[in-house]
Amino acid sequence: MSMTLTIGAVPHFKTRGFSGQHTLERCEDMGCTVTPGGAADCGRLACPSCGFSGSNLTAPDGFDGDQLARCACGHAWNPRPNREQVAA
Ligand SMILES: [Zn+2]
Ligand SMILES: [Zn+2]
Secondary structure, eight states: OOOOOOTTOEEOEEEESSTTOOEEEEOSSTTOEEOTTSBBTTSOBOOTTTOEESTTEEOOOOGGGOOOEEETTSOEEOOOOOSSOOOO
């Protein structure tokens, strides 16, 4: 297997469990990475800074116009979960 990681690509990890009891596991998709828009190759929303997805993320609910997803690492970004699709 060849290493084809793009420079700057963030590997996707999943978090499981509750706060303080997190376990991390690599995404089941081999070579899954997270785009700057927070879209992991497997289709999940993930933090483009640390690559984690799961209970560390707060998804935007649009309340008060808030469109930012936030991660427990402190990163906040405007999520674009569908890299192929363009919102109508
Ligand atoms: Zn993934
Ligand atoms: Zn993060």
